Amino acid sequence: MxxxxxxxxxxxxxxxxxxxxxxxxxxxxxxxxxxxxxxxxxxxxxxxxxxxxxxxxxxxxxxxxxxxxxxxxxxxxxxxxxxxxxxxxxxxxxxxxxxxxxxxxxxxxxxxxxxxxxxxxxxxxxxxxxxxxxxxxxxxxxxxxxxxxxxxxxxxxxxxxxxxxxxxAYYAKPVRVKIETEFVRAVKGGSGACKTGCNYGPTLYPAQLAKSQGYDQLIWTDGREHKYVEESGTMNLMFIINGKLVTPETGDSILNGITRRSVIELAQAWGVEVEERKVEVAEVMAAIKDGSLQEAFGAGTAATIAHIEVIAYEGKDYTLPDIAKREFSNKVLKELDDIKYGNKEDQFGWLRKI
Missing domain, CATH: 3.30.470.10 (Aminotransferase class 4, branched-chain amino acid transferase, N-terminal domain)
Structure with missing residues (x-):
């Protein structure tokens, strides 16, 4: 009551x-x-x-x-x-x-x-x-x-x-993203891990530039070297590389996403190996080129699970594997939806009934 x-x-x-x-x-x-x-x-x-x-x-x-x-x-x-x-x-x-x-x-x-x-x-x-x-x-x-x-x-x-x-739906279709290597969203010691209004206004201009080039969002990189993948504008980033769920570790410049955490907890429950660590841009690009990057997606409350179909880097578009064949991200999207909409038992105690 x-x-x-x-x-x-x-x-x-x-x-x-x-x-x-x-x-x-x-x-x-x-x-x-x-x-x-x-x-x-x-x-x-x-x-x-x-x-x-x-x-x-x-x-x-x-x-x-x-x-x-x-x-x-x-x-x-x-x-x-x-x-x-x-x-x-x-x-x-x-x-x-x-x-x-x-x-x-x-x-x-x-x-x-x-x-x-x-x-x-x-x-x-x-x-x-x-x-x-x-x-x-x-x-x-x-x-x-x-x-x-x-x-x-x-x-x-x-x-x-x-x-x-x-x-x-926030995104009505799979998204095209561009790796940002000029502008910066957040830096170590800053407020990037907080959901504060002053973090978001400065991202609008580079995001607008990306949209004018045909991309839906940016992949932000670290503010010091642009060497490491951090997050996207509306979601955390997650990759399936050689069967492992790989995602940038949270910190001063990366939001501790709740959908991100839920995906990790589901993956662990399913026995999928999870790596929360620094993820180099070079590693992602090498995995795209050698075929070991099987899936890439964003995770966020508004975006839910947003399939990434294209990653752009240094002026070139890289098309990722067929979305219909993405086993993990399709499975985790369905599982989350089934829990949220009450179609499956809430074994984690994630729901608050009104």
Missing amino acids: IDTQNIHVQKIENSKIGQVDFNNIPFGKVYSDHMFMADYAEGDWKNLNINPYAPIEMSPANPSLHYGVSIFEGLKAYKHENGDVAVFRPDKNLERLNFSARRMCMPELDESVYYDGLDTLLALDKQWVPSVPGTALYIRPFVISDDDYIGVTPSVNFKFMIITCPVG
């Missing part, structure tokens, strides 16, 4: 759900009826509210606008055939949100505020969780500064919010 006695709920007068075509949902452009909000002031989280989704007031001097004092997460809720709704691994999102909070001089979020807000909001907007195959309800928790001060110093007031939106 959810204890909502400390949450003030104001319901929308007329739901917008009748305006939504759930068979054709653009990613991140259609938002559910309600949003959750809580304030941090004087050392405590307070003023827990659920209101109709709407713009919020903000000081023009808010440090989130000027210095990127913001952190966020992304997770999904899924509709089961029996009508149940389940969220995939929200505990890991809370862990990472608080990791990001510490790095950004922000207060950690109380479990009770996070879960009560999440559970109450999803119970209220349960009908927004789509049932069309391949769809889900994307959940975006985030924390921003709520100060009225443009000094470059840690803030003291904050706002935590959760908004949700029904979504279809």
Whole structure:
């Protein structure tokens, strides 16, 4: 039973759900009826509210606008055939949100505020969780500064919010990616392992350049030598090389992805050898050329499992093996979907039922 006695709920007068075509949902452009909000002031989280989704007031001097004092997460809720709704691994999102909070001089979020807000909001907007195959309800928790001060110093007031939106596939087809050797996403000692807004804005320009050349995303490399593969813009990177699952180890410049971790745990349960380590660009290119690279894919909440069909490097495109023949990534995609949608037993305890 959810204890909502400390949450003030104001319901929308007329739901917008009748305006939504759930068979054709653009990613991140259609938002559910309600949003959750809580304030941090004087050392405590307070003023827990659920209101109709709407713009919020903000000081023009808010440090989130000027210095990127913001952190966020992304997770999904899924509709089961029996009508149940389940969220995939929200505990890991809370862990990472608080990791990001510490790095950004922000207060950690109380479990009770996070879960009560999440559970109450999803119970209220349960009908927004789509049932069309391949769809889900994307959940975006985030924390921003709520100060009225443009000094470059840690803030003291904050706002935590959760908004949700029904979504279809982030990538409608296998992706073409380009290995980036000029621009840098993150460096050792930086904030690349955090989900903070200031990590993402600077990536837009090089990603736009890549798209103008016909690529969907970049493969970011290390900021010092461009020698090692790190991650892609919306997902962690994973390779099957000689039957082994090989993925860059996480650290200061690589996000500790929850889908990534889930793939690794499934692989280990299946007896697949897993290597989390530094992965050289040269190793990937050699494996493509000698045929030992059997599969390459991205793993992320929005992207789920995104097959990579082309990797570009130094002006040349390299086409990867036929997607239909990719045994591991197709198997892991189906397994994750079966767990998320309730078609298979959740033996790992990954789902939180609403």
